[in-house]
Amino acid sequence: MDKLDNRRPLAVRERGLAKKTAHWLSQQAITPNQISIASVFFAAAAAACLLWSPHAAAGTGWVMPLLAAAFIQLRLLCNLFDGMVAVEGGKKTRSGELFNDIPDRIADPLILVAAGYASTAIGWGDALGWCAGLLAVLTAYVRTLSASAGAPVDFRGPMAKQHRMALMTGACIIAAIEAAFGQTAYALPLALALVILGALVTVYRRTMAAYRYLESTPHV
Numbered sequence: 001m002d003k004l005d006n007r008r009p010l011a012v013r014e015r016g017l018a019k020k021t022a023h024w025l026s027q028q029a030i031t032p033n034q035i036s037i038a039s040v041f042f043a044a045a046a047a048a049c050l051l052w053s054p055h056a057a058a059g060t061g062w063v064m065p066l067l068a069a070a071f072i073q074l075r076l077l078c079n080l081f082d083g084m085v086a087v088e089g090g091k092k093t094r095s096g097e098l099f100n101d102i103p104d105r106i107a108d109p110l111i112l113v114a115a116g117y118a119s120t121a122i123g124w125g126d127a128l129g130w131c132a133g134l135l136a137v138l139t140a141y142v143r144t145l146s147a148s149a150g151a152p153v154d155f156r157g158p159m160a161k162q163h164r165m166a167l168m169t170g171a172c173i174i175a176a177i178e179a180a181f182g183q184t185a186y187a188l189p190l191a192l193a194l195v196i197l198g199a200l201v202t203v204y205r206r207t208m209a210a211y212r213y214l215e216s217t218p219h220v
Contacts, residue, residue, distance in 0.1 A: 019088070022081055026089025032082040033099040039078035043107030046071035047114035050188075053175070054120045061179035068111075069172035075107055076165055104161060105140060109133030111168060115192055118175075121185040128192040135199035136164060142203050146210030150217065154206045159198030167191050 025035070046068040053064035082100065086092045093099075116129015139159065147153045157163045171191030178184050 018080065018084065022084035022088055025081055026085045026091060030085070031093070032086035032089075032091050032096055033093060035078050035082040035085060036099040036103045039075045039082070040103045040106050040110075042071045042075040042078060043110045046075065047110040050111070050114040050118040050172070053118050053179070056179075062176040065172040065176040065179065069169045069176075072111060072165055072169050072172065075111075076162070079104065079161070101140070101144070105137055108136040108140075108161065108164065112136055112164075112192065112195065115168060115171070115188045119185070119189040119192065122189050125189050125192075128189055128196065132192045132195040132199070135196055135203070136161075139199050139202045139206065142206045142210070146206060146214075149210065149214060151210035151213045154209055156205055156209070157198065157202055159195055159202045163198065164195050167194060 049064040049068035049071065053061060053068070056064055086096050086100075112133040113126075113129040116126045116132065119125025119128060122128075136159075140161075143154055159167075168191055171187045174187035175185065178187055
């Protein structure tokens with residue numbers, strides 16, 4: 001299987017600004033693996049903002065969720081540019097697959113579990129966060145296991161990584177609005193519940209697609 005087949009299909013790669021930024025990064029003394037590792041630090045920063053948000057001083061509770069949303073997007077930019085610098089920038093390494101995947105398995109739970117502990121409007125927000133984090137890892141596990149068994153690499157949703165992070169970014173922005181103007185704090189737990197439901201569907205769809213492919217492929 002060609003390495004390009006293992007990349008998540010993203011239309012943003014074809015945009016001029018993305019190409020120019022990736023080209024600039026590829027000219028610097030920066031490796032794709034370093035960009036991948038940076039994504040974990042941005043995820044950790046987002047998690048720290050979420051964990052601190054319930055304890056922010058009165059009148060400033062909206063700041064931490066907004067910062068968390070920004071750090072989540074920076075994490076996703078790292079996920080975009082590590083692959084572009086590696087492939088389009090000609091900086092692929094033999095260990096690149098490890099650095100492309102392992103940081104994501106750390107970053108997703110960091111953000112989702114922290115969002116659970118930040119969901120103070122309900123008494124079981126932490127359980128929601130842990131469940132969402134574990135299911136996020138499971139969606140990736142099913143994808144990699146299926147590919148190792150010979151099925152095509154499957155990035156389908158409805159709750160693939162980019163969908164999860166888009167949802168959490170939106171939830172953080174709404175949480176900031178809630179903190180600034182409202183008396184409610186339900187954006188984060190609702191988003192986590194949607195991540196859980198969507199991840200369950202994603203795991204099922206990926207598993208069944210791999211099963212059908214493998215069962216229909218003649219034994220060699």
